């Protein structure tokens with residue numbers, strides 16, 4: 143269980159760091175399977191439903207930005223969600239009834255693995271209320287040098303900033319010159335393998351390129367209160383489902399408690415992520431094809 147001061151800190155600042163979330167044996171298994179996926183990506187030349195390729199990916203030097211939907215690809219990633227402290231953290235922060243929204247394993251390769259430009263997840267997937275968060279489980283140590291997650295405390299209580307480019311397309315990132323963005327207020331979240339960041343769906347966050355010689359593996363479990371229902375965006379695969387698939391998938395995604403057919407609606411600031419960037423499929427492709435301006439350019 144989280145302490146009441148941790149819970150208060152999360153609600154006030156929009157993030158927390160929790161240590162020792164997964165036991166070392168399970169963590170080792172998750173890393174082994176992750177390495178097997180990275181090995182398998184040597185055969186891949188274009189991003190697909192499983193792999194999001196980074197620039198410079200090749201058979202000789204595999205460079206992935208992401209393994210997509212890892213909980214659907216291998217049971218060990220679902221075990222990391224269910225056989226760990228994640229459910230208790232979710233209960234403390236989102237209540238008794240919680241579902242997985244999506245999962246992604248961001249594998250920032252050594253030697254320049256891509257930055258994630260500053261954004262609010264909420265800009266990608268507005269819901270009927272904002273009881274959503276992302277758990278970022280560190281599969282390996284995350285330090286200052288390998289592209290750690292950064293957040294701007296308190297921004298989860300503010301507006302949803304524009305994530306649109308000058309052509310009016312959704313580009314999945316804010317403009318670094320936005321007067322409401324102040325990088326000097328950023329907090330960097332580092333930790334030992336097995337630690338987990340939790341960030342609110344509306345908090346501004348991003349991460350620099352990985353300029354170190356070791357990978358940065360963070361497995362994100364994005365979760366929502368069962369009575370938060372998507373307005374638009376969400377996992378692209380959720381949008382493409384018919385009612386039967388949608389329902390079966392929702393039940394499969396439940397983590398604790400019961401599903402809800404009565405969306406809780408709240409007055410929350412919303413901007414829809416339309417029209418889309420020319421290429422979607424991942425935040426990396428949306429930001430690149432949408433011409434997002436970088437806050438990390440040197």
Ligand SMILES: O=C(O)CCC(=O)C(=O)O
Pocket residue numbers: 246248258263289290291347348349360425
């Ligand atoms: O991998 C990261 O550093 C951040 C990931 C993120 O914010 C995202 O995928 O939406």
